[in-house]
Amino acid sequence: MKGSLLLAMLMVAPAEAEVRDRARAQSVLETARNAVKQADAKAARREEAAAKLKEAEAHFQSARYEEAAQAADGAWKLLSTSAASQPTHFTVAVDDKGSTTVTSHSGQPVRVEGQGVTRSVGPNTSMRVDKGQPPPEPRPLLGVPLPTQPANKLKLTVQPAKGGLGPVTLAWKAVEGAAGYEVELVPAQGEKRVLTASTAQLKVPLPAGAYRWSVRALAGEVRSEASPEHGFEVAEAPAKSIKLEVQPSKWK
Amino acid sequence: MNVRWSYMVFVLALGALSVGCPADEKPPPPVYEPAVPPPVRRAQLKGLQGDVKVKRAAGDEWLPAQEGMALFENDKVRTVAGAGAQIVFANGSVVNLGEDALIGIAETRPRPGQERTDLTVLRGQVNAELEDPAKQSLSVTTPAATVRAGREIVFQ
Numbered sequence: 001m002k003g004s005l006l007l008a009m010l011m012v013a014p015a016e017a018e019v020r021d022r023a024r025a026q027s028v029l030e031t032a033r034n035a036v037k038q039a040d041a042k043a044a045r046r047e048e049a050a051a052k053l054k055e056a057e058a059h060f061q062s063a064r065y066e067e068a069a070q071a072a073d074g075a076w077k078l079l080s081t082s083a084a085s086q087p088t089h090f091t092v093a094v095d096d097k098g099s100t101t102v103t104s105h106s107g108q109p110v111r112v113e114g115q116g117v118t119r120s121v122g123p124n125t126s127m128r129v130d131k132g133q134p135p136p137e138p139r140p141l142l143g144v145p146l147p148t149q150p151a152n153k154l155k156l157t158v159q160p161a162k163g164g165l166g167p168v169t170l171a172w173k174a175v176e177g178a179a180g181y182e183v184e185l186v187p188a189q190g191e192k193r194v195l196t197a198s199t200a201q202l203k204v205p206l207p208a209g210a211y212r213w214s215v216r217a218l219a220g221e222v223r224s225e226a227s228p229e230h231g232f233e234v235a236e237a238p239a240k241s242i243k244l245e246v247q248p249s250k251w252k
Numbered sequence: 253m254n255v256r257w258s259y260m261v262f263v264l265a266l267g268a269l270s271v272g273c274p275a276d277e278k279p280p281p282p283v284y285e286p287a288v289p290p291p292v293r294r295a296q297l298k299g300l301q302g303d304v305k306v307k308r309a310a311g312d313e314w315l316p317a318q319e320g321m322a323l324f325e326n327d328k329v330r331t332v333a334g335a336g337a338q339i340v341f342a343n344g345s346v347v348n349l350g351e352d353a354l355i356g357i358a359e360t361r362p363r364p365g366q367e368r369t370d371l372t373v374l375r376g377q378v379n380a381e382l383e384d385p386a387k388q389s390l391s392v393t394t395p396a397a398t399v400r401a402g403r404e405i406v407f408q
Binding site: 027073076077086087088089090091092093094095096098099100102107108110111112113114129130131132133135 | 403
């Protein structure tokens with residue numbers, strides 16, 4: 001019994017090592033393929049890197065995974081000198097359902113793996129991966145809307161209206177590719193409100209008080225970064241004086 | 253005669269002494285405690301803002317984080333709303349932890365069937381920066397994907 005278990009373990013161990021080596025080689029190959037694909041056709045060492053990559057692919061096909069990984073790494077190194085000199089900056093955000101948004105801001109592309117699929121996310125692109133799903137194609141990042149109205153720290157005097165004062169118009173610079181916008185409005189007293197708009201402005205009646213607000217662009221499941229926060233104050237306009245003229249009565 | 257009695261008393265006394273300490277009794281075996289490898293220091297906590305807590309791999313309690321605190325494999329870090337922290341890994345890569353986040357420091361040696369990773373993000377947002385991606389690497393695992401940046405493998 002013990003002998004057969006030992007034999008089974010001895011048979012499984014090399015298989016596990018091979019699976020691990022294969023996965024590692026595959027990952028390095030994917031990185032090298034992306035580097036060659038994204039390299040400028042006139043790049044000094046592109047041809048050399050492509051040849052090295054070809055060599056790595058051949059090793060991989062022959063199940064020489066260690067050699068494949070080494071050759072692919074060599075191809076990556078040949079092309080990465082310029083990109084690698086820049087710092088790589090990226091963001092990973094996980095929501096309550098475990099869905100993950102990966103955004104690359106600068107430097108080298110990052111690799112996103114899920115369900116046996118690897119995709120590359122280059123600078124200024126983003127991708128959202130749902131649990132149990134392979135990573136989709138990355139999308140270009142949405143620009144950040146810039147608030148234009150009311151001017152930052154402006155004190156507004158507005159007439160009473162239904163639901164508060166105003167309405168107050170919040171406006172921002174439209175973003176290319178945006179399907180809508182999300183405005184976050186935070187009163188100095190009270191709860192934060194999240195409002196949506198389909199154009200680059202929003203009219204909202206507000207009670208008197210101080211507010212801070214920011215806006216982000218939306219396109220499907222892609223959300224831009226939030227704009228810088230602006231503030232404004234709302235006060236009720238003083239009532240207009242009414243001139244009353246009382247005529248002397250003709251009655252005596 | 254006296255000599256004989258003295259000899260007998262001496263022998264009896266020796267016998268009585270040996271009752272309390274039998275020759276064939278073995279000393280109790282030494283207690284060997286299993287060798288526990290020391291925890292591997294993987295990163296350091298810096299730039300603390302607001303309420304940041306750390307749970308050690310061996311503990312159940314969330315402890316208040318401290319500036320410069322060492323982080324070991326399987327430790328967890330959590331931030332609340334408005335809080336933040338910076339995690340600096342031994343290879344120099346830096347991860348900024350946003351508010352309302354929960355992360356785990358990964359083990360140095362991956363378990364069978366698992367890829368190597370540095371950080372597990374369970375909730376919230378992290379901003380990562382690799383100053384020298386030709387020499388550094390960072391791997392972030394989430395419930396949905398694994399994100400790798402920098403050099404894939406640093407060959408010897």
